[in-house]
Amino acid sequence: MDVFSNLNWIVKKGENWALGGVSGSGKTALAKAIIGDLDVAGSVETNFDLTSSLRPETLYVESWYQFKNVEGVANFYYQQRYTSQQAKETLTVNAELAHFGKEKSLNLSDTKSLINALGFAELSNSQLIELSSGEHKKLQLVKALWLQPQLLIIDQPYTGLDAASRKNLNRLLDNAAEKGTTLILISNDEELPSCVNRYAAIANGKLKILDSAPSSDFAEADLQRELPKFLKQAPVYQSEQIAKMVNVNISYGNKKVLKNINWEVKAGEKWLLQGHNGSGKSTLLSLINGDHPQSYANELYLFGKKRGSGESIWDIKQHIGLISPEFHWYFDSNATVWESVASGLYDSVGLFARLPYSKAKQVDETVEYFGLTDCKNERLANLPLGKQRLVLLARTVIKNPELLILDEPCQGLDKAQTEYFNHLVSELSQHGMTIIYVGHFEAQLPKCLSKKLVLSHGEVIKNENIIKEDKAKDSTVTVQF
Known part of the structure; x- marks a missing residue:
């Protein structure tokens, strides 16, 4: 089954996009195609500015965070998150950030303002398995904004975030865009950062350019069924x-x-x-x-x-x-x-x-x-x-x-x-x-x-x-x- 049908899209420097569409329309698949994780018929090209101070790379932030234990395995069970303080089976937030910083040659002290802005400071010594979905999303966002890539794609950026955290995230995204990062936010949310200036949605395998933020206008099938x-x-x-x-x-x-x-x-x-x-x-x-x-x-x-x-x-x-x-x-x-x-x-x-x-x-x-x-x-x-x-x-x-x-x-x-x-x-x-x-x-x-x-x-x-x-x-x- 083809996900896309002759889909064409050009993202220019200075544009920041909100990409919407109903669940299953292909939004995540398109993001994975852009980063090369999905084979497609046709071509996908990314041209970086080699004179920019931002990293010449694309970072894709998945809709949720797939973490592993200290042995590199992800076979957790649900109740384990409430006993992990004794088990010590996953890295702490600090250790995870230190590992990411070392891998990407980043200065750990640069995370301080991001962590404070997202209300994440109190969780520095918490293990990954103890975090809620909203806290995991914050960890993803801290790493992404810390990296400062030229192209940043975030799948469902507001998942699990409370109202205050959403507002703070939008300010951080505006700051990133001002520094030159191009954003693609996969979201049907209407409370987007002010830097977003282009809108699109996927429907029937094609990309449709919109005049405003994506919404539920793409809903088509009536599911009013009688309760069993x-x-x-x-x-x-x-x-x-x-x-x-x-x-x-x-x-x-x-x-x-x-x-x-x-x-x-x-x-x-x-x-x-x-x-x-x-x-x-x-x-x-x-x-x-x-x-x-x-x-x-x-x-x-x-x-x-x-x-x-x-x-x-x-x-x-x-x-x-x-x-x-x-x-x-x-x-x-x-x-x-x-x-x-x-x-x-x-x-x-x-x-x-x-x-x-x-x-x-x-x-x-x-x-x-x-x-x-x-x-x-x-x-x-x-x-x-x-x-x-x-x-x-x-x-x-x-x-x-x-x-x-x-x-x-x-x-x-x-x-x-x-x-x-x-x-x-x-x-x-x-x-x-x-x-x-x-x-x-x-x-x-x-x-x-x-x-x-x-x-x-x-x-x-x-x-x-x-x-x-x-x-x-x-x-x-x-x-x-």
């Missing part, structure tokens, strides 16, 4: 109390990640969890999901039982559907789409048992509802990132769980897909499911959320009801996957 019958049934609750934390504290050595957290989630509630990058959101969720070993040292109740009263991690997970960027990192991408969705029934990272007819039918209905039938036998690794995320989103709801934990679920989805998924979340919420949703931007949230918990530096600074304005009923969402 089994998802219209209320979850079977074991307790009216989903989670309760009493003066919970989490520390790694002298570093306090959570401080005196008091929070209760009741059956059927819809919570928004917010906080800046590194505020402790992922750690808080790891306690509820049963993944954090320090949960036994705290007063924590899950589904009506005190943590440590004899339940296993799998006893907890049977009540929960979870999606997070970190979980996506560690998921088995060799499984097929159908197997990946079905694995949610057993909380596994692959399917190891033959399903009875009733369960297989449930998987088929979910796959169909998410518009994945045409690729159900494809390996997850062969799908574009946005479609991979959609598969894992389907996996989270397959067992109609009591609690749905959605940690930045729409990373990697375009604007129309995000609207569609949030519409689905709101529809699910009408049937009694409890929801904890992590999201930075109010405009990209489902409308069903009614309570909000906000963290800052590991402490609760807000625990309140969400006051909503009267709005018209949801319009039909149109989207292409």
